[in-house]
Amino acid sequence: MDAEPSLIGLLAWGDKGWGDELARGLALTVQISICSYFVGFLLGLAGAGAKLSQHRWANVAGDLYTTLIRALPELLLILLIYYAGTPALVKLLVFTGMASEDLQISPFAAAVIALGFIYGAYLTDVLRGAIQAIPKGQIEAARAYGMHAPLRFRRIVFPQMIRFAIPGMGNQWLNITKDSALISVIGAFEIAKQANIAASGTKEYLFFYSVAALIFLCLTIVSMIVLTRIEKRANRGVSRA
Amino acid sequence: MTIDQCTALSDTLLQMEQAARFSPCFLIVEVMPRLIWAIPVSLLLMVVSGAIGNLLAVPVAVARIHPNPLLWIPSYLFILLMRGTPLIIQIYLIYYGLGQVFGDIRIDGKRLMQVLPFLKDGIWYAIFALSINTAGYSGEILRGALMAVPHGEVEAGRAFGMSRWLIFRRVTLPRAIRICLPAMSTETVLLLKATSLASLVTVYEVLGTGRYIIQQSLRTYEALVGAAIIYILMVFLLTRILNRLERRLNRDRERPVSSGAMPQAAKA
Numbered sequence: 001m002d003a004e005p006s007l008i009g010l011l012a013w014g015d016k017g018w019g020d021e022l023a024r025g026l027a028l029t030v031q032i033s034i035c036s037y038f039v040g041f042l043l044g045l046a047g048a049g050a051k052l053s054q055h056r057w058a059n060v061a062g063d064l065y066t067t068l069i070r071a072l073p074e075l076l077l078i079l080l081i082y083y084a085g086t087p088a089l090v091k092l093l094v095f096t097g098m099a100s101e102d103l104q105i106s107p108f109a110a111a112v113i114a115l116g117f118i119y120g121a122y123l124t125d126v127l128r129g130a131i132q133a134i135p136k137g138q139i140e141a142a143r144a145y146g147m148h149a150p151l152r153f154r155r156i157v158f159p160q161m162i163r164f165a166i167p168g169m170g171n172q173w174l175n176i177t178k179d180s181a182l183i184s185v186i187g188a189f190e191i192a193k194q195a196n197i198a199a200s201g202t203k204e205y206l207f208f209y210s211v212a213a214l215i216f217l218c219l220t221i222v223s224m225i226v227l228t229r230i231e232k233r234a235n236r237g238v239s240r241a
Numbered sequence: 242m243t244i245d246q247c248t249a250l251s252d253t254l255l256q257m258e259q260a261a262r263f264s265p266c267f268l269i270v271e272v273m274p275r276l277i278w279a280i281p282v283s284l285l286l287m288v289v290s291g292a293i294g295n296l297l298a299v300p301v302a303v304a305r306i307h308p309n310p311l312l313w314i315p316s317y318l319f320i321l322l323m324r325g326t327p328l329i330i331q332i333y334l335i336y337y338g339l340g341q342v343f344g345d346i347r348i349d350g351k352r353l354m355q356v357l358p359f360l361k362d363g364i365w366y367a368i369f370a371l372s373i374n375t376a377g378y379s380g381e382i383l384r385g386a387l388m389a390v391p392h393g394e395v396e397a398g399r400a401f402g403m404s405r406w407l408i409f410r411r412v413t414l415p416r417a418i419r420i421c422l423p424a425m426s427t428e429t430v431l432l433l434k435a436t437s438l439a440s441l442v443t444v445y446e447v448l449g450t451g452r453y454i455i456q457q458s459l460r461t462y463e464a465l466v467g468a469a470i471i472y473i474l475m476v477f478l479l480t481r482i483l484n485r486l487e488r489r490l491n492r493d494r495e496r497p498v499s500s501g502a503m504p505q506a507a508k509a
Binding site for chain 2: 068070071072073074075076079080083084178179180181182184185192195196199203204205206209210212213216217220221
């Protein structure tokens with residue numbers, strides 16, 4: 001560029017600035033967060049089920065899962081799942097004939113698997129606590145009505161569990177959006193990675209990392225506003241002391 | 242395909258080939274000793290930034306509950322910034338951002354980095370980032386604890402004629418610290434895990450050393466598994482130490498039933 005570019009000019013759309021790259025990074029961050037949160041929620045349900053189950057081995061497996069994930073740094077887990085977990089998964093899929101030999105796992109899929117697996121452990125404990133907060137009598141009443149287990153879960157356990165779990169689940173959502181920045185180390189082009197590229201390209205480190213921090217801050221604030229609304233709505237039928 | 246791309250491809254294939262086999266021998270003989278030597282760096286990061294961060298948390302928390310908006314608004318924004326942005330961005334911002342600022346400063350025609358060579362070392366930036374991050378998180382915890390101190394205790398202090406500073410030092414703060422001990426031990430474990438992010442700014446702590454071994458040996462599994470084992474052991478030990486510390490600090494509050502006093506009383 002000929003003239004000394006102003007800092008705001010660096011955020012321009014198109015070839016000259018990095019505005020569109022950062023916007024795409026934000027979109028990817030949100031996508032990764034939503035997808036891995038969904039995976040984590042399913043794993044969390046399974047984990048909570050395992051921890052509360054009557055079978056001893058299921059309890060042990062659930063405890064092992066949450067204890068190990070909680071003890072390991074997220075960055076290490078992401079590297080471990082990316083380098084060791086996904087090749088193993090590919091092998092497994094090829095071996096069982098569910099995928100062809102040339103299956104490649106994209107950084108996006110790897111990110112979702114890694115973050116989903118990590119947050120599955122955190123959500124396991126949130127959901128387990130929420131299920132335990134449901135009065136036992138209600139489940140016994142449902143059983144007395146002759147409801148079978150899936151119906152009991154759908155009509156009695158799940159709706160109340162969600163209400164009890166909302167504060168904890170909200171916290172984990174805020175954490176997952178922040179931890180999605182760690183995915184930049186395995187090469188997904190989310191905000192942190194885009195800021196990295198832009199900063200090293202222009203040598204304006206201070207500026208681009210500040211912008212990235214600001215984007216994350218906005219994401220957090222918007223999430224917090226939405227979460228308070230959800231919480232209020234979920235508790236609309238509950239009287240407060 | 243150009244020659245460069247070909248060599249790059251064959252390199253990656255070779256790397257995948259080698260990395261595909263997990264060798265316990267390599268893990269024990271080569272990887273573990275080097276990772277164990279890196280443990281002190283991780284612990285140093287945790288202890289130093291934990292100490293600085295928790296000390297800074299006290300003024301942050303006090304300012305946060307102060308009625309004066311000139312005090313509580315900056316504190317609120319600081320906590321929001323620390324808790325609302327990823328630590329990895331904070332570390333990058335401090336390491337590369339400050340590096341950029343320091344790079345421009347010249348003293349007597351020399352670059353600042355040449356005058357103060359230790360500024361090149363990533364560990365200072367990592368400690369700085371981890372400290373202010375801890376100050377934000379602990380400040381918020383301490384704020385809750387300060388507000389949970391029973392008002393009657395403060396009033397009692399006042400009735401004794403204690404000054405406001407003395408009440409804070411002798412009544413409010415010790416009580417608040419005791420209230421937030423469980424949350425603080427969780428926070429300390431999170432801090433130990435967070436020190437692994439220092440590996441991104443060239444600090445050779447456990448994960449950084451592991452990543453270095455990966456680059457050198459082109460073997461991925463062993464270094465990552467070795468680092469995982471070390472982190473699990475460190476977190477396990479730290480949790481036990483913190484639990485014991487917590488019990489010791491709350492010793493006078495234990496219920497008499499669970500303490501050793503009962504059998505003696507029964508004997509008498």
